[in-house]
């Protein structure tokens with residue numbers, strides 16, 4: 001079994017989630033950031049790829065004190081578990097995801113350097129799955145086994161691609177923002193190689209939000225939460 005998996009992302013009106021230098025661009029409006037914070041607070045774990053850690057150095061914590069308090073009142077830790085998909089154990093030791101604010105799992109593949117893995121083990125839990133690349137199905141199964149029922153994926157484009165390709169995504173929430181980023185090599189929501197047949201999604205909701213619109217798509221390929 002695996003958790004319910006949803007991707008959350010912010011995209012410019014020209015379809016970019018970052019610029020061609022892969023820098024962190026503030027795409028969400030303040031209104032969207034508040035929704036993102038609530039979605040984190042409602043999740044058991046928040047996952048990103050190592051590309052996002054290297055370019056954004058995110059904290060992946062709940063920002064609102066009230067939402068953190070509500071979690072504690074429900075018997076949960078203040079913040080959801082943070083999960084980094086990092087085949088070769090490249091997570092810098094001074095990354096904010098390794099701070100003490102939340103439980104953190106770094107998922108690595110068998111190719112990861114053993115010394116670096118040992119250093120990571122002093123700061124986080126390390127889960128090994130897959131030879132060259134992290135086996136995402138095995139990771140989701142592990143997360144389910146430790147109680148994760150709702151997993152929020154906050155990118156980036158490579159992780160989004162792999163999860164969709166493997167039919168492991170139930171929903172995608174995109175905030176389309178009133179801005180143009182441009183850039184031939186700027187990442188879009190999903191990278192990788194084009195699918196032979198496009199993966200279909202069903203429109204679930206549309207909501208104007210600040211200077212943009214939030215759209216939730218239900219993925220047709222999600223295989224009933226079975227792994």
Ligand SMILES: NC(=O)c1ccc[n+]([C@@H]2O[C@H](COP(=O)([O-])OP(=O)(O)OC[C@H]3O[C@@H](n4cnc5c(N)ncnc54)[C@H](O)[C@@H]3O)[C@@H](O)[C@H]2O)c1
Nearest residue numbers: 009010017018022049050051052134155156157158159162
């Ligand atoms: N606007 C947004 O909502 C948003 C959200 C997150 C990230 N971003 C942007 O996305 C960019 C980072 O995206 P990215 O695509 O470079 O990196 P990513 O975060 O998707 O990480 C990809 C890396 O994860 C590792 N990995 C391990 N196992 C894997 C597997 N099974 N499948 C895929 N990858 C696997 C690989 O090393 C791969 O290079 C940054 O520019 C960041 O700012 C934007």
Ligand SMILES: Nc1nc(=O)c(N)c(NC[C@H](O)[C@H](O)[C@H](O)COP(=O)(O)O)[nH]1
Nearest residue numbers: 010025026027028036056058059060061
């Ligand atoms: N929803 C969203 N809107 C954006 O405009 C943007 N640039 C990101 N990017 C996702 C990325 O991973 C961010 O770096 C984390 O959202 C930061 O998380 P923290 O505040 O450090 O906890 N995400």
